[in-house]
Amino acid sequence: MLKKTAINKISELAAVLMEKGTLLAPVKEAAGFNFREISDAGQVNLHFHNTIISPKSAFFPQMEDFVRYQTGKSILEAAPVELNLKPVFLFGVRPCDVKSFEIMDIHFSGTGAVDPYWKKRREAATIFGHAFDLNEAADPAEFYHTLGIGAADPQGSDIFMVTKDNDLLFKSITPKGKKLLEELTMLTEASAGDRKYFEDYIARGHDYKTRFASVEPKAIATEFESIFDNREFWKNVSNACLSCGVCTFVCPTCYCFDICDETLFNKGTRRRVWDACMFTDFTLEASGHNPRTNVYQRLRQKICHKYSFSIRKYGVISCVGCGRCTRYCPVNIDIFSIVEQAVKAKWYKRL
Amino acid sequence: MTNKNPYIPMPVKISRIIDEVDTHDIKTFRFEFLNKEDEAGFKYLPGQFGELSIYGKGESPIGIASSPTQKGYVEFTVQRAGAVVPGMVTSALHEMEEGALMGIRGPLGKSWPLEYLEGKNIVIVGGGFAFTTLRSLINYMIYGKNRERFGSITIIYGARNPGLLLYKDELIEWGKRTDLNLNVTVDKADAAWKGREGFVPAVCKEVAPGKENAVAVICGPPVMIRFTLPVFFDLGFSKANIITSLEMRMKCGIGKCGRCNVGSKYVCTDGPVFSLAELDNLTQEY
Amino acid sequence: MSFEPKILGIACNWCTYTGADLAGTTRLEYPQNLRVVRVMCSSRINPSFIFRAFQLGADGVLVGGCHPGDCHYNTGNLYARRRLAVTRKILEFAGIEPGRFRVEWISASEGNKFAEVVTEFTRQIKNLGPQNKFKISQ
Amino acid sequence: MSRIGVFVCHCGLNIAKTVRVSELAQFAATLPDVVVAKDYKFMCSTPGQEMIANDIKQHKLDRIIVTACSPLMHEQTFRKVLAASGLNQYLLTIVNIREQVSWVTHDIEEGTAKAKALLNGAVYRARLLAPLTSRVIDVNPDVMVIGAGIAGIQAALELANTGKKVYLVEKNSTIGGHMAQFDKTFPTLDCSACILTPKMDSILQHKNITMLTSCEVSEVKGFVGNFDITIRQKARYVDHGKCNACLACTEKCPGKGVSEWDEGLVKRKAIYIPFPQAVPQKPVIDRDSCTFFKKGKCRLCEKVCEQKAIDFDQQDTFIQVKAGAVILATGYDLMDTKPLIQYGYGKYPGVYNALEVERLFNSAGPTGGKVTMRDGREPQAIAVLHCIGSRDKNNSEHCSRVCCMYSLKFAHLFKEKTSADVYQFYIDMRAAGKGYEEFYNRIIGEDVKFIRGKGARVAQSPDEEGRLIVEAEDTITGKFIKVPVDMVVLSPAMVPRADSRDIARLFNLSTDKQGFFMERHPKLAPLSTMSEGIFIAGVCQSPKDIPDTVAQANGAAAEALTIVVKDKMELEATTAMVNPASCCACQNCVRVCPYGAPFFNESKGVSEINEALCKGCGLCASVCPSSAIIARHFTNDQVLAEMEGLMEF
């Protein structure tokens, strides 16, 4: 099913979605765009390249409350926080970010214990994917093409959106998306021309070039395994690294978290908050032992986790090439360049 | 969500607290589940661990010290952590009294490889506080008919001094058994000590059986492990037949929070039990 | 009901706390809005204590120390003076009325000054009204 | 999970009148971790104390909160109750609901509400309290006294007479200090040498005193009870062990040096003893004036010395001394008046400073006790100018306290020894001391001319060669006057020793604006310093006369004795410590501590705290950005928790 509406009527669509449930869509803020829960339909703004924080926060919010309790009272009085979600519409997700959900699914609900929060939030959501503007140059930081993701890949979305001049085209990809699209009566039927445009656009998306390197998962995993102990290499690439958490917090596939007990006046909440393997205390043990005290070890962990460990454990590269980590790195560290160098790193002198 | 939510601890009651050592910083806590279904669901094997959970303080991953053959309760032996600044959870736990309620999540992680151990001669080497899950394993192996499933069992357990030995009553009981070769040693004896004096590696050299059909299960402080492993290598034990348990900072215990990630493994779900052969394939970041 | 502010006091053991005791011994009446934390020296006051006090819902914070030059520890209050001056500027730039935070030098013999300061400060905080900016909403 | 007991005192009606005490106890019982809460008429009474003791046992309490009067009142009382019940005394919290609640309100509603808030704060705090133990250290029984003027001599003798071993360290080659330079002492006019030299001799003879002349302290380590002090002994080029004080060397020596002893008024030999009664009575060689050291040959002294005591190869040596306490009695310098060019000191030979005049009067001095000026004349008119540099905001603001009296003494001696007219130019005459006013009255009767006005300028007389004109405003007549004189005596400010700040740094003392050592408390601890175990006596603290100096010396000796008389001492338990895991090596703690307790351990890369020096003020903890410093009993989390509790209700 392909439907459409004029871009300047997007707020009308937003209003309908807000009525049906919770709408999360890009909003322009001081520093750039971010997905926010929309309280005013006029806030939705699709004139963005990509958001600062990835849309993972829709399913894995930076802060998720588990339990509320009172200190000094019995554990039996503690109250787990129940998620009673309305339908969630995640609107305007770029294809690379849509791909990230698939990778995160493997971790949170596809293997081992199922994370109930991720699963519930994921099930409640309908994803409106949104193709990149192919007429616009790719951001120099991006490299999703390297990860086999096209600029207009509809896979993973429930509904996929493509801009055509002043119109926005909506195509249902999944049954869930189809059902919703049927319900969105304020959208009009698309024409045959629109259909053609849509298909062509998606095809063109594959030719749209971001930075590209040939990375075959198994091979790259091996590559990183072989240089894991090459301290010279890792120290070199991490010379500039500040060991802050920007790259991991903006990353769509970073999932590390901490579980904290936060109390005030005898009232407490146990919650999880994002954590970052780049933080010095991430692996600090109560004994004082810390297996990763150096910056290079932490940067190595982050990169190898994505380009080696994840491949071994989950079979996928845990990176979608969205370029956020590079774009927001205060010292311009570029994961793509490091991956490129890693391939050549065999020739580095070992210490 | 409560029942199946792996992040929410199950309520337990502390039914017994045993002050294990002279320094009073290691205690064994016996917990009884408040809900029968929780107890039924808590199916564990020696070597697994649980997250001890105190609201307002946090959680701490601790190896299970009791054996599943002990019915109606689980036990954890906990050392008060932190030399200068005390650990939040462990110090709160040490201030708890019998009858108090708290939470447990688990069982978590992999157990000692019991199937692999079956029919083999077992050498158990423990040092200091790290003896807890080995105690679980011993009690499991010597329980009733279980004993028949294993070959000879040699135990080498050492502590810095007699006052720091854990499970003193059980050591006496085990010592009486003929189907166990128990060797308890202390680094430094006191006047009352009648047993061995000497370091664990030296005792291993003396009493460990040959490599044939044998597996060594070793837990202890890093320095003990460093000097004990060569003894077993000299005896010809392969790395696949030396098994140990890793300590790592863990939070969720279910392979989600990413903290205990070492190489492609999560210590909390892929471990904490690993053979040396497995560890060799892991990056050296633990 | 009239607004009864919560005022946190942090007083050094040797001068202001003793001065407060003297106010009691001499039965000087003053408003009961002040709750005092005793520390050994005004220099013990970590600036973050002040931020925290406002987060905990203090409508005003009063710090008391020995007069400069009379510090039991020689120079503690001279450091405190600088540090707390900065604290004040930070609070002000963040938008907290500077009148909500006061540092006073009150010696062990100045029971009357203690009572006067508390009375005056309480009146001032009542005029400023409740402090809801930093206060953590639960 | 603590087990807290709360004990609310009625204090008769003192508290109960304006705080509903039983309601307070009931409230306490509802708070988490409070196991038992009771109220009682007088908690500090024996039954009250027994109640607490019993409940500690019965309820296995591990934290006690006594809600009563000020901790300054009964903290010690209740701490003893805890200690007697086997509970660490630092697990006690006092809530002050009398001085700070019931006595300052008439409103029982307000009083009860505030008491609840305070009690809640205490409960929050009590949960986090930790048992503390004070460490006991050994005390070295010896004392070091630095400076062997009258203060040091007096202190050393007092201590030695109690049986304590004393190290008396003196920078010069003889002990005696300034007092040995004086001729007569006011107001009694008894001879300085007559009262001092017997004491000097006692020092030499005393079996408990080790006299270390030509010595300076070069390093101080350790802390109260255990100082470890390095002394540098300057090379004297004479082996005092061999020297039999025949002084043949000093006769033959061709070298000429300026006599420091005689304030430069005469020359002395290069090998010399400063003055005939010097102690020790052994010569030293002054390198700068020695012909051998200057020209490479001479060695006359060596030739005449039968004892073979001369040793030109002698080097400075270092002596290690351990002591439990230290008394600093380093004295003063006279202000250098050359920079005050209006007085012409150093320019006009007729201008003298007070110490020079002391030497002129002294029969062992350069003139044999006759008042003869540098040009050989006997003065016909003499002006004594008070307050030169003292009471002067541009120089030394302080009053030097002794100048008025010694200036009067000078007037008397001038009158006695010359026929000159004597003028006293003074601002105020300060004669506060036993017999001082009487002395003043006596001098007034001796035909001394008193001019109330500060000497403003000394100039060369335009009319008479060699005569000087003293200009001043006579504030009584309001007239500007010019007085022609032959000799001008300046009474300069007594100022700290030039190296007083270096000494202060060595011993980690503070100095005042001028450089005098700061006492711990100006009234209640005038002899103690901020460094435990270091005491001060005499003018190094501030200008004073001989009787006051001697009194201080005795006092300092007694103070030092309180430390070294015990062989063990208990250190403060509420000290600060560093959690090395959190230390960020910023060294703020090292910079701010008034006691020098924190130090930076370069090899570990972290700060550490010498708890023996720590007084527990907590300054270091608040300047530590990474919260690595734990101020025991007032830790960050204890204070934060208390605040949380205070603000909850």
Added chain:
Amino acid sequence: MTSSFKSIEENLKAEAGKLLESGRVEIVLAYGRGYDENHPMPFVAKHPSDVANMVFNEYCIHNLARYLVRYPRGTKIAVAVKAADCRAVIQLIQEEKIKRDDVVFLGIPVYGMKNPKTGEIIDSKTTCGMYNPVLYDVLLGEEVHGQKIVSPYDVLADYEAMDKEARWAFWKKEFDRCIRCYACRKACPMCYCDPCFIDQSKPRWGDKSPQSHGNLMYHLTRFHHLAGRCIDCGECSRACPVDIPLYLFHKKVAKECEEMFGQAAGMSIDDKPALVNFRVDDSDKILE
């Protein structure tokens, strides 16, 4: 008057080469290529051959003083410093984190550094407004003269003029956006604590979760910790992925400290950091 970026780059390479060649230093901290022209990176040269990879252009805004404390004490390091960066090094020397003898200041006099995100010239807006390093061993170009001297505190005027309610509203909105990635403290040359106060559980100064109160505590305390030490390089704001204008607050605190204590941070290696110092005659007026 001003040297071109290219000539500074050439001088930098030459001097760095000499220093490494002679063994005077083990490490040169400078700038190197990033993933494109606009994104150069901090760069570490250890061998003379490394200097070929150095660059210097208007986007080399990073304050390299940040990296000094990463190396063991006593490591001989040459560091390329612009005016504010130079003050950071001086401040670190004051704080005895590094020794003067161990650092070679490669001073860069420069005007016209740009924010790569916006392209605007940052000199006196987000940084200290100085063009010439106050201390250097080698100057890599001609001193900048003739540029308008703008007070670094001018940008504060609008905020100082706000009433308290508006200012609170402004800062609350800004701090609420904080995601606690800690890029600000990690980019800050003076934030060398490990662990940072906010990371500690005992004492727990502020919650770890990114809520208003924890954010507020983190930022206000950080401002306090940097009082009298912040050298106004603006790196905290530049590093911030959500563009919180931390530099404004830091500038305000720096301005107040300068007025109260008569000393600006990082201007002389002989100064003592103002907040671990005092004068007996400090006025009580500063508390009013």
